[in-house]
Amino acid sequence: MTNQSRISAQIAFLTEADKLKSVLRATTLCDASRRENSGEHSWHIALYAMTLAEYAIKPVDINRVIKMLLIHDLVEIDAGDTPIHGDYDPAEIAAIEERAADRIFGLLPAEQGKEFRALWDEFEAAESDDAVFAKSVDRVQPVISNLESGGVSWVDYNVTVEEIESRVGVKVKRGAPAIWEFLKAQIDGWFEKRA
């Protein structure tokens, strides 16, 4: 691969990535003015990771965590966002996301595509300490958006406090229990006020 075709492939990947800014999520901005997109969400959770690294349950390489979070949602360009509280077939989504990963990371020069893909596979597997913490952070940010926005996606999906515990709490606790402890009191308060 010449230098020109190498850089051309990298720019093609980065231009394709632009489409993530048009993938809408279930959650809104904190001020509830509009739904959040997966591009700005990816930025926000990378900043979350950078800010909250000290709460990882096991020591993590925060730089790998940040890189994972920067690429973790790219497959949504083909697969769309899968709302945490939505109704879907996980196996079907996983298959669509696998094909999306093949296509999107396949735009890069081969060895770089393999490196990014390995990082995405690691995030999806949610087994390494870095991936477990990254997954926690990915679950924390929508909770804060909901607490700030008046619970837009909790209301839309008619979510109970028990469902938040089982779909969100379990994952946050696994990677960052101190953050969950902090959030849990606020979530309980929100649901009590609403009852």
Added chain:
Amino acid sequence: MTNQSRISAQIAFLTEADKLKSVLRATTLCDASRRENSGEHSWHIALYAMTLAEYAIKPVDINRVIKMLLIHDLVEIDAGDTPIHGDYDPAEIAAIEERAADRIFGLLPAEQGKEFRALWDEFEAAESDDAVFAKSVDRVQPVISNLESGGVSWVDYNVTVEEIESRVGVKVKRGAPAIWEFLKAQIDGWFEKRA
């Protein structure tokens, strides 16, 4: 600072950061469907840095570059975006951004706020190898958006190819000359076709 007030300060900072998603830039998405916001832009250029690190003119610590780019635009929450080709007083903008940095990084626990602020100061100073490369990447992405979108912000600001060279090219070349060489041919082609 107790653990609870520490985490509370960090979450307050991250919630404030959400506002960056409502700061609009001069450039549009690649498909020209709408103007880009500074939150999604920050994600995109962190991904640019991660993908294009090999073109840095001097060896950089890419992890520091990425962190710099994640926080570099937060001051725009107070100061707004300053378009590259816009008409403004640099000293006035700098003063507003300094006050914004005091306020926004000041939301964090003191030692963490100092660490983030130092990284922002380093980016702004544009002297270290990491900051020079970060600044290059920040200038590359709007060029690609313009080439893809039909030159929306170039047309809006009535920009000449010489102005792109002096306002964008100089900064990209300083940190990543190989990327500029690749872009330059495409920019020239765009302006020739338009003439």
